[in-house]
Amino acid sequence: MRHVERYQRIAPLYDLLDLPFERWRYRALRPLLFRGLQGHLLDAGIGTGRNCEFYPAEAIVSGIDISPAMLERARTRCPRLAAGGRLYQMDVTSLAFPTASFDAAVSSFLFCVLPDPLQVPALRELGRVVKPGGLVRLLDYVRPRGSLRRVVSYLWQPWIGWAYGASFDRETERHVPAAGLELLESLFVVDDLVQLLTARVRGPRSGSGMMSLNPTPGPSR
Numbered sequence: 001m002r003h004v005e006r007y008q009r010i011a012p013l014y015d016l017l018d019l020p021f022e023r024w025r026y027r028a029l030r031p032l033l034f035r036g037l038q039g040h041l042l043d044a045g046i047g048t049g050r051n052c053e054f055y056p057a058e059a060i061v062s063g064i065d066i067s068p069a070m071l072e073r074a075r076t077r078c079p080r081l082a083a084g085g086r087l088y089q090m091d092v093t094s095l096a097f098p099t100a101s102f103d104a105a106v107s108s109f110l111f112c113v114l115p116d117p118l119q120v121p122a123l124r125e126l127g128r129v130v131k132p133g134g135l136v137r138l139l140d141y142v143r144p145r146g147s148l149r150r151v152v153s154y155l156w157q158p159w160i161g162w163a164y165g166a167s168f169d170r171e172t173e174r175h176v177p178a179a180g181l182e183l184l185e186s187l188f189v190v191d192d193l194v195q196l197l198t199a200r201v202r203g204p205r206s207g208s209g210m211m212s213l214n215p216t217p218g219p220s221r
């Protein structure tokens, strides 16, 4: 099943199914996506708009999603974007925005649903629409290494695969350099289960190697 159909199907139930995770896990993590970001921002795979209340006050944010039904829900939750006409139905692998139109792009729980062959094209496309030197920041589940969490992740896999097209095995971090982006930071923000990646679009001012940004909860590596 294609993602657009999958998310059309689940959109009416999405917020309800996610509610416990939203309340006890995601709400604390979402602000980390926007640390130090300002200007024109892209929220890729905006879903039902759960990031909206955490957008920096002065930022001008646009949201894209492949599913019209998810976007419909974002319209209610993100009135400023809706009123500004900045919610778009688009595929992250082929964005209709001109090159270098954003200061930064973020996504939450998009790359763990994107199939492996789409990971590099999606990262490349985010890198194309963000200005050189700008950041691409991603929050996603990965397969935990700790034995109990690992077992639990395998128990969850059939459900999240069927419902969301998601997998714990995406290896997005490995694809970042392949997409021509410079990995700046890789942090676990929930045990070894949820990862926050920050990459920089290469440009005249990019340096080299990993650098430390502001400290965040959870162990870093």
Ligand SMILES: C[S@@+](CC[C@H](N)C(=O)[O-])C[C@H]1O[C@@H](n2cnc3c(N)ncnc32)[C@H](O)[C@@H]1O
Pocket (backbone or CB within 6 Å): 003, 004, 007, 044, 045, 046, 047, 048, 049, 050, 051, 064, 065, 066, 067, 070, 090, 091, 092, 093, 107, 108, 109, 110, 113, 114, 164
């Ligand atoms: C797991 S949900 C996450 C939603 C939201 N970012 C959040 O944090 O709650 C993944 C979202 O990505 C969207 N999506 C999946 N494939 C996509 C693609 N190729 N391009 C754009 N959006 C996509 C889905 O429609 C869905 O809304």
